[in-house]
Amino acid sequence: MSQNREYRPMELRFGDADSYIVEGYASTFEPYKMMERDGVDYYERIAPDAFEGADLSDVVFRIDHVGRVYARTSAGSLDVWTDEHGLANRTDLSRTQKAKEIFDDIKAGNYPQMSFCFTVADQHFDRATHTRVIDRIAKVYDVSPCAFVANPTTELGIATR
Numbered sequence: 001m002s003q004n005r006e007y008r009p010m011e012l013r014f015g016d017a018d019s020y021i022v023e024g025y026a027s028t029f030e031p032y033k034m035m036e037r038d039g040v041d042y043y044e045r046i047a048p049d050a051f052e053g054a055d056l057s058d059v060v061f062r063i064d065h066v067g068r069v070y071a072r073t074s075a076g077s078l079d080v081w082t083d084e085h086g087l088a089n090r091t092d093l094s095r096t097q098k099a100k101e102i103f104d105d106i107k108a109g110n111y112p113q114m115s116f117c118f119t120v121a122d123q124h125f126d127r128a129t130h131t132r133v134i135d136r137i138a139k140v141y142d143v144s145p146c147a148f149v150a151n152p153t154t155e156l157g158i159a160t161r
Contacts, residue, residue: 005141007065007115007150020094020103026116026143028086030153031131043131044151051082054118055139061091063102065117065144070099080140087116089143102145111145 031045059080061071070093071077077092077099093099105111122136 003119005117005119007117007144007146020100021090021092022103022106023088023090024114025086025088026080026114026140027151028153031129032151032153034132034150040130043129044134045131046086046134046137048084050134050137051087051140052136054121054137056080059089059140060142061089061093062142062144063111064146065115065142068098070096070102078143080143087140091143106145111147113146113149114143115146115149115151116143117141 027046029046029048031043033041034044035042057073059073059078060069061078062069071091073080075095077095079090081088093103102111118140119138120134120136121138123132123134125132
């Protein structure tokens with residue numbers, strides 16, 4: 001199994017000022033353009049069952065995939081799951097002052113999208129559509145607000161639960 005970590009974006013949802021809750025999709029199952037080379041567009045798609053069996057046991061929430069941890073699944077401040085749309089998360093940023101500052105940055109629009117860090121267990125390339133298909137993800141390491149992201153197919157909304 002390859003240990004090459006990869007990152008994917010999502011856009012964040014944020015709740016009212018007192019809740020400090022952000023939520024959204026770190027990945028969707030829609031194909032998205034990764035790059036263009038010599039006039040040919042290349043895409044990537046995560047298969048709808050790619051997260052089945054993936055290790056989601058200790059995922060962290062941090063900025064640009066590095067540095068301080070602001071929330072964590074094992075601490076109960078981050079929840080990560082999949083549904084028919086993609087890899088979702090709900091994050092409570094109320095537990096530390098630094099996490100609250102990140103919430104304020106997200107609310108201000110400084111981090112309008114996210115990415116996720118993962119390792120691939122299985123993949124293939126569809127030559128007809130120029131699409132890398134990620135068939136199976138081994139582990140998700142983090143979900144991170146990022147200044148620049150790759151996947152524009154993610155969603156934005158306000159935390160409603």
